[in-house]
Amino acid sequence: NSIKLEDLVQLGKIGSGNSGTVIKALYVPESKIIAKKVIPVENNNSLVVNQLVRELTIMKSVHSHGNIVSFYGAYYSQSTGNEIIILMEYMNCGSLDKILSVYKRFYERRMIRADDIWFNELVISKISFAVLSGLSYLYEKYKIIHRDIKPSNVLINSKGQVKICDFGVSKKLINSIADTFVGTSTYMSPERIQGNVYSTKGDVWSLGLMIIELVTAEFPLGGHNDTPNGILDLLQRIVNEPSPSLPTGGDYCFSVEMIDFVNRCCVKNERERSSINELLCHDFISVHKKQGKEFRHWCKKVKVNLKEDKQIRREENERAKLEK
Ligand code: ATP
Ligand code: MG
Numbered sequence: 001n002s003i004k005l006e007d008l009v010q011l012g013k014i015g016s017g018n019s020g021t022v023i024k025a026l027y028v029p030e031s032k033i034i035a036k037k038v039i040p041v042e043n044n045n046s047l048v049v050n051q052l053v054r055e056l057t058i059m060k061s062v063h064s065h066g067n068i069v070s071f072y073g074a075y076y077s078q079s080t081g082n083e084i085i086i087l088m089e090y091m092n093c094g095s096l097d098k099i100l101s102v103y104k105r106f107y108e109r110r111m112i113r114a115d116d117i118w119f120n121e122l123v124i125s126k127i128s129f130a131v132l133s134g135l136s137y138l139y140e141k142y143k144i145i146h147r148d149i150k151p152s153n154v155l156i157n158s159k160g161q162v163k164i165c166d167f168g169v170s171k172k173l174i175n176s177i178a179d180t181f182v183g184t185s186t187y188m189s190p191e192r193i194q195g196n197v198y199s200t201k202g203d204v205w206s207l208g209l210m211i212i213e214l215v216t217a218e219f220p221l222g223g224h225n226d227t228p229n230g231i232l233d234l235l236q237r238i239v240n241e242p243s244p245s246l247p248t249g250g251d252y253c254f255s256v257e258m259i260d261f262v263n264r265c266c267v268k269n270e271r272e273r274s275s276i277n278e279l280l281c282h283d284f285i286s287v288h289k290k291q292g293k294e295f296r297h298w299c300k301k302v303k304v305n306l307k308e309d310k311q312i313r314r315e316e317n318e319r320a321k322l323e324k
Contacts, residue, residue, distance in 0.1 A: 002073045003027055003087055008036065015098065017152065024090060034072060037086040049076050049084065056086060062142055067134030069155060069165035091155035091163060093302045096127070096214060100151060102309045104217055109312070119214040121258050125288035126295045127154065128261070129280070130162035131207055136276045138167065139200050149206035150187045151213065158303040160296030186219065186231070190239045191270045201273045208265025212244055215254075220244035243268050257284040
């Protein structure tokens, strides 16, 4: 009962990353919206491609958890060039990086009051709990380490669900077949950058950086710079500079629980860093345990804000065209 590619109608592009493009699609037999990820590959590599598709298909069983994006199938298609296609659950509020950029645009247009939505502590606590639960399930049950926790791989829907995606398949394997190089991630932990043994605590580090980025709207270790020199500098900084932490003073005022939570994630020495299970019991998670309703409300509001942002941008584009 797997989905046939010819039963899909493409509805539009959602976004694209280093390795491919994600498209919104309608699965006609069930009138269901799904997300279709397309990764272009070189055509001389069918052996590796088949291995990857096999590996992805095994993942199907892994995806039955409330904090993991459902997986509907993986395919190798040669109909429009060579590509790997991954079908998954569509999350209608998108990824955290997308939500963050919408909020940044609202802020620039002065459309957000200081006490308004944004990523407040309740929201960060709920997101952290969801990410940690998903990570814990992956490791306890399948010994899978995610390895790519970052805002674009944490997805939200208007039902108030938070799910992680894009794990398990080694970047190496994708790199060996993808048309473009899948770059080094700046969310990588110091031990991983240095090539040391790597555990689930690498994902804890990435979670810490992600939280700092969401609440400050800036990447903690000095901006994304894509030039080769920039990335090397950044990696060196991660290894050599003191641990990143939440800013204090100025406009910022965080609870002791949240400050402590982030500090426990961002410990450079992997052995001293908290584990996933320790963090699941942290006060920052438990103080917000009962606020499910408030969080669902926030997610609904995100959906509305995304729509409004889309509309405003459409109008801005049209105005720009007219002025030309
Ligand atoms: P990278 O290639 O470095 O992993 P990325 O995660 O941004 O970067 P993709 O995984 O290709 O790249 O995803 C592109 C964008 O599509 C994401 O930023 C996200 O906003 C959106 N997206 C991905 N999967 C889904 C999904 N299942 N539902 C809704 N939106 C999605
Ligand atoms: Mg992704």
